[in-house]
Amino acid sequence: MVLDKKGKLFGKVSIVDVAVILVAVLAVIAMASKIGQPIKSGSGQGTATAQYTVEVQKIRDASFNAVNKGDYVYDQQTGTCLGTVTEKTKQPAKDEVKKTDGTYVEAEVPGRYDMTLTIGAKGRKTDTGFYLEGKKELLKNADIDSTNENIAFSGTVLSINDLSL
Numbered sequence: 001m002v003l004d005k006k007g008k009l010f011g012k013v014s015i016v017d018v019a020v021i022l023v024a025v026l027a028v029i030a031m032a033s034k035i036g037q038p039i040k041s042g043s044g045q046g047t048a049t050a051q052y053t054v055e056v057q058k059i060r061d062a063s064f065n066a067v068n069k070g071d072y073v074y075d076q077q078t079g080t081c082l083g084t085v086t087e088k089t090k091q092p093a094k095d096e097v098k099k100t101d102g103t104y105v106e107a108e109v110p111g112r113y114d115m116t117l118t119i120g121a122k123g124r125k126t127d128t129g130f131y132l133e134g135k136k137e138l139l140k141n142a143d144i145d146s147t148n149e150n151i152a153f154s155g156t157v158l159s160i161n162d163l164s165l
Contacts, residue, residue, distance in 0.1 A: 048125035048164040051086065051118060054144060056155035058093045058112040066150035073119055076145040076152055080133045083121030085148075090115050117155070120163075130160060 008014050056063075073082045093112035096104045123132045130138045138160055145154045 047122065048130065048162060049120070049122050050125075050130050050138070050160055050162055050164075051120050052083075052138060052160045053158040054117045054119060054146070054155040055158050056115045056117065056153045058095075058109060059115055059153065060111060061113065063151055063153065064088075064090050064113055064115050067115070067117065067148055067153075071148045071150075073117075073146045073148055075136060076147050078136070080136055081121075082132050082136070082144070082146055083119040085117055086120045087118035088115060115155075116158070125162065125164065130162070 067085060067088055069085055069088060071085045073085060074080065075082055090113040093109040093114045094106050095109050097107045098104055121132050121138075123130055123138070125131075128137075132138055138157065140157055140160055142157050143154060144157055146152070
């Protein structure tokens with residue numbers, strides 16, 4: 001007999017234990033099937049276009065010249081496209097310098113510049129934010145490691161503007 005009087009299969013395993021294990025296995029399978037899927041459209045979500053600015057600090061002039069309008073920008077780790085450079089500007093880099101009297105002043109750093117890039121991107125807008133290529137979340141004040149065909153650079157997201165409004 002498969003089930004005895006005490007409700008155990010083959011006299012060893014309880015039916016309740018089998019049911020709990022079965023539910024746990026089904027839950028793991030359901031979660032595993034969701035991992036890696038792009039964010040789906042639904043309430044408060046949809047395809048969007050954004051324009052964001054990134055500041056890259058204290059770069060050389062050669063590095064500034066290695067980024068051009070129209071260049072595609074990619075995530076350094078995943079290779080995901082982060083958008084296209086629509087505008088770039090530079091201003092002399094500044095740093096705090098300690099004077100001989102112990103006070104600090106802001107002074108230009110010779111041969112270094114702060115580059116501001118404006119990048120246009122398509123992605124997905126959700127209730128919680130904007131996702132580039134449906135996977136990488138774009139956050140204001142977050143550091144972002146990027147690359148183009150010529151150089152790799154790290155910057156800080158200054159602003160994000162939703163152009164699909």
